[in-house]
Amino acid sequence: MWKGNTVIDRLNIDYPIIQAGMAGGVTTSELASAVSNAGGLGNLGAGYMAPEAMVDTIKEIKRFTSRTFGVNVFVPQYPQATEEETAGANKWLEPYRAELRIEQEPTLKQDLSLFEKQIEVLMTEQVPVVSFTFGVPPREVIKDLKKEGRVVIGTATTVEEAIINEEHGMDMVVAQGSEAGGHRGTFSGAFDQAMIGTMSLVPQVVDHVKIPVIAAGGMMDGRGVRAALALGAQGAQLGTAFVTCRESGAKAQHKDAILNTKETDTVVTSVFSGKPARGIRNSFIEEMEKGDGHHLLAYPLQNMLTKEIRKEAASQNRPEYMSLWSGQSPRLSTSQSASSIVESIVTYVEREYEEAVGKKR
């Protein structure tokens, strides 16, 4: 039942199960390699990573697996903030810094060549699959990456964004439904208009691009993956399902929160990073959402402002101030190993096919 699957063939993997390249330390080399070794596609979420750390982790992944793996990077944006705007945003964050005894406000310094250096690492380290979030990179970058046979994958939250990805030369596109945890990949048009449920988004995207579509958003187990394939996707990308697994680098509080939350407990908010992302509602979100939006800096500046708060909140065990990214299916989360997640999905999908045919009248 996996024969003729273009994602499997093109990536040289066994099953079209893709572990999302979540940034922020979740995607350890252990996690990415475990997923690849189980026959899926493991991914390093390198969005915020410095080139040196990227090199180290990629080398580790290569040591742990000989199978295909990927790296996800962020297409950069360089917003400006005036001193007044920054002071205004910091004012809202002062109570948390006081509470967590953080004495210094961070300095906002963007490395304008980070993306370029990250791409260089992907080239020199021979990373076989490169995926992008928050837009499409310049065409030359895509061309260079593809020159040596790398597969490039984009992210879309609307049909229009999927078409833009295809037109820019992406080999595949992830269609991210509104259920998805973490950051919205929206890069063209309004964020609130791009909250399309996976069940709606996937077939509409499939009908409008020729490249293979990978469904993302809400899938946690064999049922979700099987449904994604039925919708016309050639693969399924799972994020939250892997956050709670054994090999994940997510903080213990983050794992616990997902494992103990309900489907009604997540919310899409920009208060942590300046860009909408889905996470579990906590006091930081509730309090910060009381602002009018102008109290936040644009992404990634807001992310820099809250970085130390999130870090200290984790180390002082204050989950109410952490960014607890989660999709809308937390009730399906488990703490099994990554390989066991992949295996149980494969078992379910293969058995479901056979049973279905057995039931045919």
Added chain:
Amino acid sequence: MWKGNTVIDRLNIDYPIIQAGMAGGVTTSELASAVSNAGGLGNLGAGYMAPEAMVDTIKEIKRFTSRTFGVNVFVPQYPQATEEETAGANKWLEPYRAELRIEQEPTLKQDLSLFEKQIEVLMTEQVPVVSFTFGVPPREVIKDLKKEGRVVIGTATTVEEAIINEEHGMDMVVAQGSEAGGHRGTFSGAFDQAMIGTMSLVPQVVDHVKIPVIAAGGMMDGRGVRAALALGAQGAQLGTAFVTCRESGAKAQHKDAILNTKETDTVVTSVFSGKPARGIRNSFIEEMEKGDGHHLLAYPLQNMLTKEIRKEAASQNRPEYMSLWSGQSPRLSTSQSASSIVESIVTYVEREYEEAVGKKR
């Protein structure tokens, strides 16, 4: 492949494809009977209907089909509004009344025994399947309906609501994902927290109730129905897919709007009825959304206030003031017949099963 499906067996239908009981004139006797004759479950949306009209339409459906059909009714609410609140709400609607040359403000009069009379009709007219939206009716109503073998179906937008439906004796429950067009069925908890995508909602509901689950939201074709079954649902309820079909009683402008819209063009709004519902964005929504919420009366009072506006807008061909309910998959809409919708779904699902197994390595 349909063997062992509890929705099929219990409803005595051929395929677990349910046409949603949409209120407001969409579900003609032609539509409901065509779906039932094609092997699915046709439904009359009787939410706003007077008992006499219900009787007439039910008799027609029975004349047109000998198969199982259903009727959907609304669990009533009786909010109050002060004269001041009503005047405030009417003030916001004045410009539309002026534009459409509507001279009188409507009088707000709720028939407090409408629901009771509707239930009586369902009993005397031997309606075999009764579904409810906006909550669960008193236990005696459910008991009475079930006494003569009627199947009762509830609506849930969260796991908790599904559990409430099961506990009240519902035989099945529709799990309505955030993609769904028209009114949100939410009746317990906050509306904005109950916007769960179908891909997330269905398996989580399936895991928490023993009664069969019918998926709703975003499904328009064989791909969606197949995906719903993969998620563990025993059936799929389609609304928007049937709004544009030949037998639908939807206004021409409504059909046209769905057929020509994009997945990013719908929005959830309370401005038409006082309750959140998903429809295609137009000037009425955009202008009325500028209010702070207090300019709207509660459901169903706001619905009464806007009724004449919506009606006149349709007859004067001003779709910008109509309620153009639609789910998030309008790009998948077609103007084929109802039977052809059901047939193409069945063909797709059966073929997909066989192909899948053929591909098994």
